[in-house]
């Protein structure tokens with residue numbers, strides 16, 4: 001795993017190995033493989049990128065043109081995008097199966113084959129690519145390789161290009177604070193607290209603006225649990241700032257701008273954004289909530305990235321942006337970016353969701369791809385986080401948890417109470433999380449907050465996902481064993497999950513039995529919880545088991561998301577929409593009066609006194 005001595009490659013052209021090296025001794029330089037990368041620079045091969053300066057009007061994303069020529073072209077040739085421009089093209093030995101090709105010591109941000117939309121590249125040796133870059137705190141270079149991604153040979157390196165201000169504050173994401181009238185604004189920049197003071201300038205739309213200070217977080221390579229996050233996938237995360245905008249007036253529109261005050265007195269500003277403050281808990285007004293899991297990210301320019309398997313991600317994102325005026329809050333219940341240890345991808349993800357997350361609260365949950373790593377306290381000892389072991393999710397996004405390491409929290413939104421569970425930590429009786437779940441469910445005031453929603457990443461309820469079918473559990477083993485009593489006792493209306501990349505809805509169910517037939521309209525007293533899998537946010541779809549259960553009512557093998565609409569305290573609508581067209585494919589309503597919630601259901605009430 002450590003030094004293999006020989007350094008085969010000495011890249012000229014102002015390249016310096018391992019520019020992203022940290023200070024803790026785990027340097028990519030110490031892992032150079034001997035055989036693979038060879039230098040194949042030829043004088044006639046060229047690659048150029050333009051324009052040289054991006055974001056001159058303050059844009060945080062821009063399209064660039066990369067032109068290249070190669071005297072000895074092949075269909076295997078590819079172009080890698082590197083940032084910082086100063087990178088290492090040496091090959092680093094694979095440490096575990098969570099590292100993927102190309103196995104370069106500096107992972108490219110993304111890459112594309114030279115013949116992509118250049119049909120005669122292998123004859124003419126000439127091509128050009130249109131690539132979309134986002135501002136991510138450093139400059140860029142583009143490199144032409146031959147030998148495919150398995151055996152990369154560096155052919156030519158481009159000029160360097162850069163955003164006008166690479167450190168600019170970018171990608172704001174809103175989240176509900178710990179109290180209903182507080183909005184957290186989190187963003188990323190290249191400004192440490194030694195260089196500038198971060199703050200948010202904000203106020204009612206059209207009214208006077210005030211400034212609120214922001215806190216700053218970052219982390220080092222030493223915080224990563226393993227490779228690739230700790231080695232080839234590491235990239236400087238910059239600084240993550242959070243400011244809490246307090247004492248908001250329900251439903252009013254606010255504007256805000258991210259700012260940094262440099263110590264010489266100059267200011268750096270972001271563009272200006274708008275959001276609507278959240279409703280007061282119990283407030284009877286139209287409230288619309290979008291919920292999905294497992295969305296991930298993808299490149300609009302068609303480029304390949306590490307962990308490039310979320311083909312539905314852009315459709316979901318575009319569909320939500322299209323309907324944003326009719327959405328009040330979003331829950332992304334785990335498997336957020338699928339960076340899986342290639343840290344640059346968190347910038348790509350926050351850039352992709354920016355139009356949504358800067359406008360409505362973007363509440364996240366933790367999934368296996370955020371948290372799991374062997375020997376790090378995750379309930380599941382797999383390697384799905386690529387060595388991130390939760391640090392990225394816990395820092396890049398704010399959630400109103402007591403301790404963001406333990407990614408469970410409650411949040412109130414008007415007539416809704418949401419209890420968000422962390423399936424990557426134990427939830428069974430006797431655990432800290434079980435106490436939280438019972439507390440969250442039991443403290444909802446159902447007169448004012450009639451709609452009680454349980455959210456989790458892995459399926460703790462019911463799913464006909466193929467792998468759960470093979471296990472014969474139709475859930476995570478031990479998932480609902482003890483939770484079903486809580487759902488029943490506290491009359492949870494709907495439980496939603498991700499993890500299984502499809503859509504499925506059950507009948508109102510308790511102890512694996514339909515308490516009533518599934519339908520499109522439910523009225524009258526609560527009988528049992530409806531379970532919904534909504535893991536089709538974007539990641540490659542998951543098959544259903546061919547086994548048919550009595551409780552599975554609607555199944556869809558496609559990308560989509562759920563929208564809950566609370567019209568008032570007596571009518572709730574759930575709609576399942578496909579990401580491809582935004583149309584409704586499944587729905588149901590719950591209509592009831594307050595006395596219906598007070599009424600007893602199976603196992604939901606203690607006995608009333610017999611004395612008179």
Ligand SMILES: *[C@@H]1O[C@H](CO)[C@@H](O)[C@H](O)[C@H]1NC(C)=O
Pocket residue numbers: 014015016019086
């Ligand atoms: C590459 O980047 C590192 C770290 O910023 C710097 O120390 C080094 O001088 C750079 N090398 C070149 C050739 O620019």
Ligand SMILES: *[C@@H]1O[C@H](CO)[C@@H](O)[C@H](O)[C@H]1NC(C)=O
Pocket residue numbers: 074075122123
């Ligand atoms: C060039 O690419 C085309 C399309 O992929 C392929 O059919 C053809 O065989 C290639 N020619 C050479 C010389 O590789």
Ligand SMILES: *[C@@H]1O[C@H](CO)[C@@H](O)[C@H](O)[C@H]1NC(C)=O
Pocket residue numbers: 262264265266
């Ligand atoms: C303050 O520093 C920044 C960055 O170094 C510079 O662009 C700006 O012109 C300086 N402003 C003043 C007033 O000196």
Ligand SMILES: *[C@@H]1O[C@H](CO)[C@@H](O)[C@H](O)[C@H]1NC(C)=O
Pocket residue numbers: 567568569570571
């Ligand atoms: C609640 O909203 C539904 C749907 O808009 C409507 O039909 C119903 O009359 C409303 N109920 C009350 C009590 O306002």
Ligand SMILES: *[C@@H]1O[C@H](CO)[C@@H](O)[C@H](O)[C@H]1NC(C)=O
Pocket residue numbers: 311312315559579580581
């Ligand atoms: C995305 O939406 C378009 C337009 O509806 C559709 O043609 C395409 O198949 C969708 N992509 C995926 C991966 O579902």
Ligand SMILES: [Fe+2]
Pocket residue numbers: 294334335367368369457498499500
């Ligand atoms: Fe998952």
